[in-house]
Amino acid sequence: MVLSLQGCMAAGKTTAARYLQQNVPEIHVFFEDNAPVIQKVKERGLKKDIYEDYLEIQRLYTFHEIERWERALQYPRAVMDFGAEEIEFYTLNYPKALGRDWNIAEPLKKELEMLQGCMPNRILFLEAEEEILRQRKEQDSSRTRGFFDFYVQSLMPLKREWFRGREGTDFLDTAYLTALETGEQVKRWAENIFTVSR
Numbered sequence: 001m002v003l004s005l006q007g008c009m010a011a012g013k014t015t016a017a018r019y020l021q022q023n024v025p026e027i028h029v030f031f032e033d034n035a036p037v038i039q040k041v042k043e044r045g046l047k048k049d050i051y052e053d054y055l056e057i058q059r060l061y062t063f064h065e066i067e068r069w070e071r072a073l074q075y076p077r078a079v080m081d082f083g084a085e086e087i088e089f090y091t092l093n094y095p096k097a098l099g100r101d102w103n104i105a106e107p108l109k110k111e112l113e114m115l116q117g118c119m120p121n122r123i124l125f126l127e128a129e130e131e132i133l134r135q136r137k138e139q140d141s142s143r144t145r146g147f148f149d150f151y152v153q154s155l156m157p158l159k160r161e162w163f164r165g166r167e168g169t170d171f172l173d174t175a176y177l178t179a180l181e182t183g184e185q186v187k188r189w190a191e192n193i194f195t196v197s198r
Contacts, residue, residue: 001076001077001078001121001193001194002069002072002073002078002079002080002083002120002121003078003079003080003120003121003122003123003124003190003193003194004079004080004082004083004085004086004120004122004123004124005017005079005080005081005082005123005124005126005186006082006083006085006086006123006124006125006126006163006169007125007126007127008126008127008128008133008151008152008156008159009133009137009147009148009151009152010128010133010134010136010137010140010148011126011127011128011133011174012126012128012136012174012177012179012182013081013082013126014031014032014081015179015182015183016126016182016183016186017029017031017079017081018183019179019180019182019183019184019186019187020079020183020186020187020190023183023187024187024190024191026077027077027078027079027190027194028072028075028077028078028079029078029079029081030068030071030072030078030079030080030081031081032081032082033068034061034064036064037057037060037061037064040060041057041060044056048094049098051100051102054094054095054102055104055107055108058087058090058091058104058108058111059108059111061087061090061091062087062091062108062111062112062114062115063111065083065084065087065115065118066084066114066115066118068080069083069084069118077190077194079190080120083118083119083120083123084115084116084118084119084120085119085120085123085163085166087115088112088115088116089159089162089163090155091104091108091111091112092104092105092112093155093158093159093162094155096158097150097154097155097158098154120168121168121193122168122169122170122193123163123166123168123169123170124169124170124171124172124186124189124190125160125163125169125170125171125172126172126174126182126186127160127171127172127173127174127175128173128174128175129175130152130156132175132176133152134148134152170189172185172186172189
């Protein structure tokens with residue numbers, strides 16, 4: 001069984017994933033790792049604001065995610081820090097957030113179908129109001145989050161709507177939770193699903 005942690009930057013997703021890794025040894029956590037794809041994109045000089053390049057970039061992300069999914073299947077209990085659902089959402093919605101009317105679904109039909117075979121059994125969407133997210137972002141000097149403003153203002157409204165309409169998604173408001181409290185709630189959520197699925 002594979003679960004996925006989803007949400008906005010600074011909502012506590014990666015912190016919760018680390019908490020699971022440190023406190024629940026029977027759960028194998030797969031952290032988001034886009035470095036290999038980013039390297040390929042740089043080497044090939046692909047630009048995500050060019051239509052043909054964007055399609056190719058998303059193909060690279062899709063194949064990378066499929067490999068990640070196949071590794072997760074080797075474990076009876078796996079949690080993804082973002083999963084295939086993130087690639088699907090971003091692929092279809094990033095151009096919309098830019099105001100581009102690009103045909104994405106048709107040329108990437110095969111890749112999107114492949115992603116459907118890699119979807120988690122259940123998703124936990126971590127969220128908080130923008131002011132809280134912004135405060136956390138400012139307090140976290142370990143990451144630059146240069147994409148933050150665009151993400152929060154342009155992508156997050158689309159993302160919340162997308163996942164609220166998606167079956168198998170639970171929501172956790174982390175706005176007034178400490179990192180420890182968020183970790184504990186995510187731990188209970190995951191353990192409950194894994195236990196029920198036995």
